[in-house]
Amino acid sequence: MPEGHSVHRLARQFTDVFGGERLRVSSPQGRFEAGARLLDGATLVQARAHGKQLFLGFGPAHDDGAVQSVLRVHLGLYGAWSFGGDETFRGASSIGAPRKMGETDTFTDDADASRPYAGPPPPVGQVRVRLVSDRGWADLRGPTACEVITPEEAAAVVARLGPDPLVPGTGPEEFLARVSRRRVALGQLMMDQAVVAGVGNIYRAESLFRQGLNPWLPGRSLNEEAGTALWEDLVTLMRDGVRRGKIITTRPEHRDSLDETGAPAPLWPDNAYYVYQRDGLSCRVCGVQVRVTDMQARKLYWCPGCQSL
Numbered sequence: 001m002p003e004g005h006s007v008h009r010l011a012r013q014f015t016d017v018f019g020g021e022r023l024r025v026s027s028p029q030g031r032f033e034a035g036a037r038l039l040d041g042a043t044l045v046q047a048r049a050h051g052k053q054l055f056l057g058f059g060p061a062h063d064d065g066a067v068q069s070v071l072r073v074h075l076g077l078y079g080a081w082s083f084g085g086d087e088t089f090r091g092a093s094s095i096g097a098p099r100k101m102g103e104t105d106t107f108t109d110d111a112d113a114s115r116p117y118a119g120p121p122p123p124v125g126q127v128r129v130r131l132v133s134d135r136g137w138a139d140l141r142g143p144t145a146c147e148v149i150t151p152e153e154a155a156a157v158v159a160r161l162g163p164d165p166l167v168p169g170t171g172p173e174e175f176l177a178r179v180s181r182r183r184v185a186l187g188q189l190m191m192d193q194a195v196v197a198g199v200g201n202i203y204r205a206e207s208l209f210r211q212g213l214n215p216w217l218p219g220r221s222l223n224e225e226a227g228t229a230l231w232e233d234l235v236t237l238m239r240d241g242v243r244r245g246k247i248i249t250t251r252p253e254h255r256d257s258l259d260e261t262g263a264p265a266p267l268w269p270d271n272a273y274y275v276y277q278r279d280g281l282s283c284r285v286c287g288v289q290v291r292v293t294d295m296q297a298r299k300l301y302w303c304p305g306c307q308s309l
């Protein structure tokens, strides 16, 4: 499942590619026909993310940017956006599932100035929503949620979510308050979107490791200093994820110097975590075997040597 950094990248890409543009909106697959009719011909005036939720705000053309309708999308496990366009189009060509290891966006540099832009290609597969401007297009496939709501309903969705480390100006206070009220395990709280929005399995495992925190520590036993450090580490890691389009959590001195073929490893590798999907391997820091267990039906990775606090 894409973690919050991917959804914030999507919001940024929609702003860059389609912001201020009047869009043709359709549902080639047919399952979103009624919603598409509501938005067809409107202008994209705002794109924002909170946690794993994407909100595309539409309004009438030539207005003052007021949002009248919001397209809310949650990609879930299988959803993905793909993009393309003319020679002015720049950005990731796809963001979302399916993806094996590293939550890495796909980039292709296929803009060919000698080839005139002939509009979007025929839809391939189950395209729930297609957005088309004069210069580019976006296709959404396989989302968990895709609906047209009012700005008030969008605000209510955000109000039910916990704080998002990627929303500028968000401090640790609300996160600390929500964690300290609970006696369930910290590893479980980190996956609760009402406690912290946008964190998925990779950021959960890696941030707890980096802070030396035991995933079974009850939320209310996390002291303010450790909780603040955990929040700030999430901000750092997730901002880096937005910038690079991939999740990198290891410090350079802890990464393998060679890749699996024996060649020098790239400077910013796709899969260089501390514990995520490293069960059975030696911890990069202490050498103890990394473990995996189920916590609330999701795999939890941790190092018993480093995460004893």
Ligand SMILES: [Zn+2]
Pocket: 283, 284, 285, 286, 287, 288, 303, 304, 305, 306, 307
């Ligand atoms: Zn360790």
